[in-house]
Amino acid sequence: MTMRLTPTLSLEDGRVHDETLWFYRRALRLDLYEFVLENFHRLEATRQLTKRKLADRLGKNPSQITRWLAEPGNWTLNTVSDLLVGMAIDPRDAIAQVEYFEDDTAHAAIQAEGSQKQVSVAKGQSGSGGFDQGGSESFETVVRSRHPESTNPESVKLTGPDRSLLAQLNRSGSRPIVEPHLAIPEAGAGA
Amino acid sequence: MSIHDKINARCHEDPRELHRIHPERECRRQRELYITSAVWDALYLGPHRERDRRCWARAKADIHKFVEGVRLLVRDGRPARPYDGAALVRLARPGQPPGMWEIRGFDRTPALRFLGRFAWKDAFVILGWRYRRDLPTQAEWDTAIIECIAEWDRLSTSPPLTEGVFPNDYASYTDVVS
Numbered sequence: 001m002t003m004r005l006t007p008t009l010s011l012e013d014g015r016v017h018d019e020t021l022w023f024y025r026r027a028l029r030l031d032l033y034e035f036v037l038e039n040f041h042r043l044e045a046t047r048q049l050t051k052r053k054l055a056d057r058l059g060k061n062p063s064q065i066t067r068w069l070a071e072p073g074n075w076t077l078n079t080v081s082d083l084l085v086g087m088a089i090d091p092r093d094a095i096a097q098v099e100y101f102e103d104d105t106a107h108a109a110i111q112a113e114g115s116q117k118q119v120s121v122a123k124g125q126s127g128s129g130g131f132d133q134g135g136s137e138s139f140e141t142v143v144r145s146r147h148p149e150s151t152n153p154e155s156v157k158l159t160g161p162d163r164s165l166l167a168q169l170n171r172s173g174s175r176p177i178v179e180p181h182l183a184i185p186e187a188g189a190g191a
Numbered sequence: 192m193s194i195h196d197k198i199n200a201r202c203h204e205d206p207r208e209l210h211r212i213h214p215e216r217e218c219r220r221q222r223e224l225y226i227t228s229a230v231w232d233a234l235y236l237g238p239h240r241e242r243d244r245r246c247w248a249r250a251k252a253d254i255h256k257f258v259e260g261v262r263l264l265v266r267d268g269r270p271a272r273p274y275d276g277a278a279l280v281r282l283a284r285p286g287q288p289p290g291m292w293e294i295r296g297f298d299r300t301p302a303l304r305f306l307g308r309f310a311w312k313d314a315f316v317i318l319g320w321r322y323r324r325d326l327p328t329q330a331e332w333d334t335a336i337i338e339c340i341a342e343w344d345r346l347s348t349s350p351p352l353t354e355g356v357f358p359n360d361y362a363s364y365t366d367v368v369s
Binding site: 030041 | 212215244245248252253255264366
């Protein structure tokens, strides 16, 4: 049996150790770095993007892009967002893989709040989110469950799985959504 | 006995001479990473001085990312340029005995250096560590590397990976920092 070496995370524990905080800050930084770098290399390999073009798109000096891509040490959330938008990738996709609910118990708890539903998503139209596989679900219910401090779903910053619900709502006409269009223009089409 | 068998035998001895670090979450790629008992103790047992606790926590994240197959930024040991791009793996020092590498964090001035050798492609053995502040001159580097080579000879009578084209014959999924 392999012993777990990375810090465990549990709500049963008291104050989180500094080492745990430092470990996961670094681990998250490396994951985001990998996500950015993977996408840059994919675009570079398909000749859609170069460092110079990325620099032009962000209004930066190419040497700044080189520094950013060489190490994530000084990255802020703004850096991550800018680099991904420069690659025509929605930055929220970087956390789209997050599964909020790891088991059916949590899922059932969400469903139990069904009485508060205001906007329903038809069964069978579910996306890839971890919570929307069991039938009708409410966007507002989900948001309130995850962000009980908020009574206005519009004010909540949404992550990947939520966005899949938003897309469904958008398709069904329940909630028109206008998001900025991200695309890398063809060469010669102007930056 | 192949080098693969020797390394793995060291992981099952009592007391253990080598520990293998396994990925602890799903990952698309994996690398093999082995660390000596002394490095294991430093990484997971500590304790460390207050000012060093943060760099050890970060190093642990770097180590685990290595086995999860993160894209490696590698340097081939050329002299530093005005901007010395960070790298997770690079040759320990130009002009050193072949096959000595260091793992360092993605920091501009990483505080810790893990010295080791590739046993085979995508399999790295960390043989020792140093604080960067303890390596101010070439002489300290030489001493650290000699100690690591002695450790390698003690653990394995087989030569490390020293031939092939850098970096693709040493590790998959790499970028050379220029």
